[in-house]
Amino acid sequence: xxxxxxxxxxxxxxxxxxxxxxxxxxxxxxxxxxxxxxxxxxxxxxxxxxxxxxxxxxxxxxxxxxxxxxxxxxxxxxxxxxxxxxxxxxxxxxxxxxxxxxxxxxxxxxxxxxxxxxxxxxxxxxxxxxxxxxxxxxxxxxxxxxxxxxxxxxxxxxxxxxxxxxxxxxxxxxxxxxxxxxxxxxxxxxxxxxxxxxxxxxxxxxxxxxxxxxxxxxxxxxxxxxxxxxxxxxxxxxxxxxxx
Amino acid sequence: xxxxxxxxxxxxxxxxxxxxxxxxxxxxxxxxxxxxxxxxxxxxxxxxxxxxxxxxxxxxxxxxxxxxxxxxxxxxxxxxxxxxxxxxxxxxxxxxxxxxxxxxxxxxxxxxxxxxxxxxxxxxxxxxxxxxxxxxxxxxxxxxxxxxxxxxxxxxxxxxxxxxxxxxxxxxxxxxxxxxxxxxxxxxxxxxxxxxxxxxxxxxxxxxxxxxxxxxxxxxxxxxxxxxxx
Numbered sequence: 001x002x003x004x005x006x007x008x009x010x011x012x013x014x015x016x017x018x019x020x021x022x023x024x025x026x027x028x029x030x031x032x033x034x035x036x037x038x039x040x041x042x043x044x045x046x047x048x049x050x051x052x053x054x055x056x057x058x059x060x061x062x063x064x065x066x067x068x069x070x071x072x073x074x075x076x077x078x079x080x081x082x083x084x085x086x087x088x089x090x091x092x093x094x095x096x097x098x099x100x101x102x103x104x105x106x107x108x109x110x111x112x113x114x115x116x117x118x119x120x121x122x123x124x125x126x127x128x129x130x131x132x133x134x135x136x137x138x139x140x141x142x143x144x145x146x147x148x149x150x151x152x153x154x155x156x157x158x159x160x161x162x163x164x165x166x167x168x169x170x171x172x173x174x175x176x177x178x179x180x181x182x183x184x185x186x187x188x189x190x191x192x193x194x195x196x197x198x199x200x201x202x203x204x205x206x207x208x209x210x211x212x213x214x215x216x217x218x219x220x221x222x223x224x225x226x227x228x229x230x231x232x233x234x235x236x237x238x239x240x241x242x243x244x
Numbered sequence: 245x246x247x248x249x250x251x252x253x254x255x256x257x258x259x260x261x262x263x264x265x266x267x268x269x270x271x272x273x274x275x276x277x278x279x280x281x282x283x284x285x286x287x288x289x290x291x292x293x294x295x296x297x298x299x300x301x302x303x304x305x306x307x308x309x310x311x312x313x314x315x316x317x318x319x320x321x322x323x324x325x326x327x328x329x330x331x332x333x334x335x336x337x338x339x340x341x342x343x344x345x346x347x348x349x350x351x352x353x354x355x356x357x358x359x360x361x362x363x364x365x366x367x368x369x370x371x372x373x374x375x376x377x378x379x380x381x382x383x384x385x386x387x388x389x390x391x392x393x394x395x396x397x398x399x400x401x402x403x404x405x406x407x408x409x410x411x412x413x414x415x416x417x418x419x420x421x422x423x424x425x426x427x428x429x430x431x432x433x434x435x436x437x438x439x440x441x442x443x444x445x446x447x448x449x450x451x452x453x454x455x456x457x458x459x460x461x462x463x464x465x466x467x468x469x470x471x472x473x474x
Binding site for chain 2: 009111113
């Protein structure tokens with residue numbers, strides 16, 4: 001069975017309202033940015049309702065004829081919205097945005113706006129834990145020791161970008177040198193070109209080397225000793241790579 | 245022939261009031277008696293004085309007056325001496341919904357559930373606390389659930405930034421409405437607050453009228469009188 005986790009007040013109210021109207025014949029629409037859990041919420045609340053996507057107009061029209069309870073995702077993609085008659089049906093639609101607001105207003109009894117992840121810090125913490133666990137299991141990194149707080153979370157595309165940032169972080173922090181070499185190999189194989197490539201691509205190695213070194217050892221003096229290069233050479237490279 | 249017109253005035257559907265020069269009521273007809281449940285004596289007297297003709301005689305002025313469900317479109321003020329002044333208010337004819345109610349398509353509904361669900365939705369927009377007083381024993385009745393939800397959404401939305409919102413739902417004892425030759429009891433949903441938006445008032449009126457619901461829209465409140473069709 002689908003589960004749905006949230007501590008967001010707004011979403012709790014949405015769930016309450018849905019639970020109350022579960023047995024009624026009203027049509028509802030959940031509107032919000034992509035990847036914030038609209039479809040999961042609909043499936044969690046109406047586990048037995050068939051699901052159709054607004055991307056497939058014919059499928060929606062047919063499903064409306066055959067079912068009294070229906071989940072329609074991507075409602076904004078339907079171009080024949082004005083032909084629908086939802087009376088005495090239980091329709092749960094999801095949409096990334098309101099296309100024609102007066103039409104939406106006319107069709108739906110309940111119009112819910114679901115907040116994006118940026119406005120739901122507790123949900124982000126929960127999802128981060130959940131995705132990190134999933135990533136560890138899929139990438140077979142159970143023994144990897146990381147602090148979730150250090151992961152730079154990307155919420156620009158909600159759960160999709162959040163998930164990606166967690167997977168990337170885990171991969172980056174678990175690679176050994178041969179894997180890094182392989183990454184570089186494939187990157188260079190694809191991109192190597194021109195007449196100054198040696199100097200250009202050397203930055204792939206030098207820039208992170210100096211950045212990490214400065215972070216780790218603090219001063220240029222100490223870093224030049226660790227690297228075994230002249231301080232002036234180091235300063236020149238810092239300037240070349242635009243490192244602060 | 246001497247005709248006594250008093251009975252005609254008495255049973256006129258439009259309110260008629262005769263004041264003395266200090267604002268005391270000397271006479272009022274039946275319709276005016278009901279009207280005084282919704283407007284003060286002083287207010288109507290003040291209107292009579294403000295719109296009175298310059299000298300003895302009668303003057304009719306077009307203006308819109310709104311007292312609860314009473315809507316007037318004109319008044320006639322008259323006086324023939326310094327002691328008495330009369331006001332007659334002209335009822336605005338009500339538009340009867342031409343669309344027949346398709347009650348066979350209505351579904352038996354517990355209105356409390358719909359109301360609570362709508363309040364939950366409303367709370368996603370307005371976090372201010374609200375008071376709800378409802379009669380849990382109201383019997384289920386026939387309703388177009390989706391249309392009624394739309395109406396509720398719009399009504400509540402008018403209070404999207406209000407506070408001290410009071411919602412009450414009760415049976416209007418002794419009041420009825422005739423729908424398709426059947427006498428139906430009425431339920432009143434009342435929402436009051438410190439203020440409200442009126443941008444959707446016209447839509448609310450229309451949606452309500454479609455379902456034979458009487459809507460009373462005031463500056464601080466909206467009241468719906470819903471027929472309890474069983």
